Every structure is written in structure tokens, then in C-alpha cells.
Amino acid sequence: MTQLLELVRLRWRMVRSERVRFGLALLAALIPGLICGAVIAGQLAPRGRSFDVTVLAPTAFLGFAVLSLVAPLAAGGGNELFPPDQLTPFPIRPSTEFAASLLVAPLNLAWMSQALLLFGVTSFVTGDRPGLGLALVTTLVYVALVTVAGQGVAWLIIGARQSATGRRLVWTLAGAVAAVVVLVVRTHAGYAVLDNSPTTPVVSTALDGAAERGARWLVGTAQLGGLLVIAYLCGQRACAWALRRPGDGQRFRESRTHRRRLPAPGPVRALARVDRAGVWRSSPLRRGLLVLTLLPGFVAAGAGLEWESLVVVPALVTAGAGLLFGVNVFCLDGGGATWLASLPHQPRHAIMAKTLVLAETIAGSGLIAAVAGSLRAEHPPTLADLTALLGCVVSCSAVVLATCVHVSLTHPRHALLRGGRDTPAPPAAMAVYSVRLATVTTLIGLLFGGVAHAGSASVAAVLTLGLTTLSVVSLARSIRSWDDPCERARVVAAVSSG
16 A cells, blocks of 8 residues: 555655646546535436336446456557656555556546446435435445456456467457347347346345345345445456466567568658557557447447437547547657758658558547447438538537647657557546547537437538538648747657656
8 A cells, every 4th residue: 555655645746747646636636526426416316117227226236347358458458647667667556556556447438327326226225215315325336346347357368368368369369248138139149148138136235225224235245245345355366377377468569570561652651651560569558449340339229229329339439449548649659859950851741641540540439439339220221320420520629639649749758658558648637538539529419419310411411511521620730839949859859758
């Protein structure tokens, strides 16, 4: 615990901007307030007589458990307070590494939103019973349990992936899980699986607390607490095992022989090839692209969403694509930023190439998610539905692209993105960026969803044109700022050496 406190104190001192410090402190202070707001909203929400939301409560708890497992896996073992290479000379205990990954878990926007939803569902199911506090305690213990278990499993998989055999085993297991999910969806056995969800006893324990059945509530909550302690101890062991294993994932990756390719038609295309190679040589970026392009589309296809709801899916996916490396797009150069900046090409070619690669990533991810989700839509699309869906992809891609290029120029950071747990920015900055991008894209998605519901294709087209025009103006302004040699020197120095 002492080491963790010292690492947190050091990270806090590294935030030199008073405005950023105030924002981070405000964000931390808002978390208890948001939980209280979710509980109050659950109490005030209208309750219909024709539908019992208690039936869906185990599904909500199960969804949070799946998210707690998938989120750290997609991030490669969870975010960390410091990049691993910065702590190599210091005797940091594995237990401290594991506790640090748990500490920054709430900075994930998806985790926080689902946790708030879980507290709201518990409050709604419980109602105005006097045992609401006991039910919320059970929910809190469950949230801690699945978060710790998710981080422990992520560290276990990171350790297994340090060898070629382990990587094959992990991919085989992932393929088997995907096959089971597809089989369940195709056989329409989803309701049967959800009816036998392992989270049903957790909801029953929360309801026991709400009804003031003290003995049953205490036994159920104590069992969850015992599982929490076991998961924490096992997670520490898994983290220590993963950190001890010598990795071979990067042994030959930077010295492989590549097939000869035709010369690129122009300097921008040539630099774009270098940037694309920078994306694919990084294991966290490859894994993030795979999860981001396939998982949301499969979930939307399995749910069989209506077109009005499907419009929001590419909006969230484009925000996630921007978080992969777009918020620090110059990190693709890494330590070679100084060398690349000295090549005999026009300065604007470099930022144009990175903008091109980022645009391909964002728009491609959103389009794949939209197409995959539309495969099992409930009814054939109308012209308004297609216009709204395509307009949402184009508008969100343009907004995220303009925002990411602006952020990359104003706040460049040093990030090599070599290790499986590397991120383009520190956890606190990533949390701020995720809130910023997700909020804007969600609002745009909801706006296009309302247009699709109204059935107006012309309004969707005008809205797309307006948002895209504003984004292009902002993007052009950012690209013009790159012509300033002082601005380029500042970015290159920060990216290459920190």
C-alpha cells in the first residue's frame, strides 16, 4: 500500500497544469455524486405494471461482469499509472502493480457508465423499501468482485501470451467462446441462458437486503466478499506470474524480412505506409482494432436492433477508434520522430499522412460496425434510415478526426506502444479524452437516431453536411498550425523523448 501511495503521489506531481489538476480532482469528486444520482433516478423512475424489471436485473449484472472481463483484455492487462519501462529500475512489487491496475479501472468510461446503470437498476428494483442501503452494499461488493476478477483474468492471459504456444491457446479459447455465442444466437437459446444466469443469486441477495431479511442477506453478501478476497489474492499471483515470464512477442517483429513493394505514388502515400506499419507493429493497437471492429458489430447483430437504435453503434465505435492512437497520433513515430522529421519532404506531408491513416481507421471501424449490426435488423431500411446511418458514420468520423488531430498537436506525449499494456496517453488523460469523444459522438448518434425515427432523409443529409463542414474547417486550421517550425519542433521533441 505504501508503494501505491508513493506512485500516486508521484503521478500527481507530474501533472504540472493547475487546470488539469482541478479537472482530475473534480472528476474524482463527481464519482460518488454520480452514484447517488443513479440511485435517486432509480427511485424516481416511473414503474409500469405490465413489465417486471426484476427479470432483466440479472442480465444487467451479467453484462457488467462481461464488460469487466473484456475491458482489461482489450487494454492488454489494464491501464497502469506508469508505462512498464519507466519502472524497470525500481523494485515495484507485483501486488502494487495489480493494485494500481485496479485503481485506474474506474477511469474507463464504459466501466463507469455500466456501474452507474447497475446502481440505478438496483435502486429501481428495490423501490422505496427500508433496506435499500443493504441492497446497495451487495451491489458494491459485486462490482468490486467482478472488477478484481476481470483484472486477474486479464493478467493471467497476458502471462499466457508471452509464448507462442500460449498465444495460440488464447486465440483458440477466444474462437471457441465466439463459436458458442454464435450457436446460442442462432439456436435462439439466449433467453434460456439468461434465465440460468449465475448473477441471479446476487439479485436475490440484494432483494433480501431490501426486504430486511438480514440472515439471508448477510450470508449471500459474505459469500460475495469471500469470493472477492479469493479473486484479489489470485489476481496478485497471476500478476506476479505474468511479470516474471520472459516475453518473445517482440523478438523478431522489428527485424523481419518484408516482401518488396512498388514505390508509393507520392510522398504522402509513402509516409502513410510507414504510419500504417506503425499501427500494425503495435500489439495493443492490433488487439484494439480487432476488438473494436468485431465486438460491437456482433453484439448489435445478435441483439437485432431497430434502425433508430443501430445509428448510435457507429457513433460509439468511432470514439473508441480515436482513443486507440488518434488522441496522440504522432506517437506512431515513437523514438524515430526526430529522424522522420528530418527527411527531405514538405512538413505538411507528415501530418497529411497521419490524418489519412487516422481517417481510414476511424471511418473503417464505424462502417464495419454499422454493416455488421445491420445484418439482423428487425425490418428493411428506408431511405431515411440509410441516410441517417451513413450520415452518422461520416459526421462522427469527421468530428473525431478533427478533435484527435487538434489534441495531438496541443498535447503531444511520448508513447512507444511496444508493450501489450501501453497506451498513447496516461490513464487520467485517456479518461478525459474518452469522456470528451464519447459525449460528443453519443449526442450526434442520438440526433441522427431521432432523425431516422422521424423519417426525414433530407434533414439527415443537411445535418451531415453541416457537421462535416465544421469538422473540415477545424481540421484545416490544425493542419495549418503544423506549418509553424516552432510548433513542429515542440511536437517532435515531446514525442521522441518526452
